[in-house]
Amino acid sequence: MSHGAGGGGGVEEPNLTPLLDLVLQLVMFFMLVANFIQQDFSAEIRLPTAVSAKPITAREPTFILVNVTSQGEVVLENRTLKYEKDPAQITTIMSDQYKRIQRVEGKDRAEQATVILRADAATSFDKVYRVMKACKAAGFSKVQLRAKVGG
Amino acid sequence: MSSRKRRGNSPAVEVYIPITPMLDMTFQLLFYFVSTFNPVPVEGQISMKLPTENTGGAVLNPDPLQEKKDNYTVVIYAEGGDYKLFDLKGPSFSKESLPPDLNRLRDELNVITSKDKVSMTLEIQDNLTYAKLIQIMDYLRQAGFMELGVSGMSKER
Numbered sequence: 001m002s003h004g005a006g007g008g009g010g011v012e013e014p015n016l017t018p019l020l021d022l023v024l025q026l027v028m029f030f031m032l033v034a035n036f037i038q039q040d041f042s043a044e045i046r047l048p049t050a051v052s053a054k055p056i057t058a059r060e061p062t063f064i065l066v067n068v069t070s071q072g073e074v075v076l077e078n079r080t081l082k083y084e085k086d087p088a089q090i091t092t093i094m095s096d097q098y099k100r101i102q103r104v105e106g107k108d109r110a111e112q113a114t115v116i117l118r119a120d121a122a123t124s125f126d127k128v129y130r131v132m133k134a135c136k137a138a139g140f141s142k143v144q145l146r147a148k149v150g151g
Numbered sequence: 152m153s154s155r156k157r158r159g160n161s162p163a164v165e166v167y168i169p170i171t172p173m174l175d176m177t178f179q180l181l182f183y184f185v186s187t188f189n190p191v192p193v194e195g196q197i198s199m200k201l202p203t204e205n206t207g208g209a210v211l212n213p214d215p216l217q218e219k220k221d222n223y224t225v226v227i228y229a230e231g232g233d234y235k236l237f238d239l240k241g242p243s244f245s246k247e248s249l250p251p252d253l254n255r256l257r258d259e260l261n262v263i264t265s266k267d268k269v270s271m272t273l274e275i276q277d278n279l280t281y282a283k284l285i286q287i288m289d290y291l292r293q294a295g296f297m298e299l300g301v302s303g304m305s306k307e308r
Contacts, residue, residue: 016170023177030184048282052292053195068281115201118194121282124232125275128284129303136201147285149195 044069048121050147060114060144062105064097066135068119072127083130090131094138111141118146197288199300220270220298223263225256227287229279234287253290266295273301 045067067075074081074090081089094115102110115135119128132143226238237249237256246259263269271291275284288299 016174020170020174020177023174023181027177027180027184030181030188034184034187047194048285050195050197050285050289052289053197055193055195114198116196119281121280121285122232123281124277125229125279125281125284125301126277126303128281129275129277129301132201132301141201143199143201145197145199145285146194147197147289149193 044075045118045120046122047118047146047148049150051150053147053149055149060116062101062109062113063116063144064094064113064140065116065118066131068117068123068128068131070120070122072123074131083127087130090134091137094135094140098139110139113140114142114144115140116144116146197285197292220268221263223260223269223271224274225271225287225291226274226304227276227279229276229283232278232280232283234279234283253287257290257294260291260294260296267297269296270298270300271296273299274304275301276304 064076069075072083074083076090076093079093081093083090098110098113101113117128117131135143221242223239223241226240227234228236228238234251236251239246239249239256239259241263244262249255249259273284273287284301288301291299
């Protein structure tokens with residue numbers, strides 16, 4: 001890139017390199033964030049708000065994220081499960097997950113594994129409770145209910 | 152952008168790398184990601200222990216020392232997804248058909264002075280919405296009842 005100076009009659013060119021660097025960094029940031037949202041969260045879920053919900057400071061070492069839509073569909077690892085179609089399916093999948101954690105990370109880690117439950121505000125209690133019971137039947141003992149932090 | 156290379160007596164060659172199309176494409180990508188960006192709200196957690204076979208209900212913030220605590224039950228009847236009536240049952244008092252007023256519920260529960268020595272089970276009718284459940288739990292936690300549990304409504308009711 002050349003910079004004309006003085007009265008030499010050279011071609012003036014703006015230095016675009018810092019601008020390009022900045023724009024590429026912004027693109028990279030938005031790409032990473034978009035990917036993160038896609039992996040972990042179901043966009044259909046509208047969480048309720050709770051003042052006393054503790055902000056998440058650190059992620060649980062071992063966790064499984066379970067989303068429950070307002071229709072009662074369970075979104076688990078990019079799969080949508082319909083309870084009415086096969087009531088035992090959720091327990092089977094959760095049980096497989098529990099066994100996988102036991103095998104890969106050890107028994108202690110499996111016992112401390114947390115199920116993170118993100119349910120839509122309009123979901124009825126029975127649809128949330130049956131997921132809790134399925135998790136318990138699969139061997140999990142800890143659950144986190146997710147809510148938006150606020151008043 | 153230009154660079155000059157001179158080898159021997161060969162004339163100077165100016166090499167131009169056109170970055171304008173790249174910049175155009177980058178701006179288009181940036182515009183796409185900015186326009187589709189949907190920031191995730193700050194999420195919080197309410198930790199619970201899942202129900203055991205004996206209790207049938209999930210327990211919130213279980214005491215690691217397993218201290219024996221007085222157990223109170225709040226039965227929540229629901230209609231149209233919202234809470235309709237509350238029943239209170241505990242070792243020292245029992246009240247039925249309380250109106251759907253969380254302040255009133257808190258006032259009734261204020262007779263319990265040692266809230267840290269109390270575990271409370273919410274026995275919930277199926278059609279209560281998750282938002283209302285979180286609202287009730289949030290209210291009780293703010294009132295000082297930190298050990299809460301949830302269970303489905305028993306069939307006798």
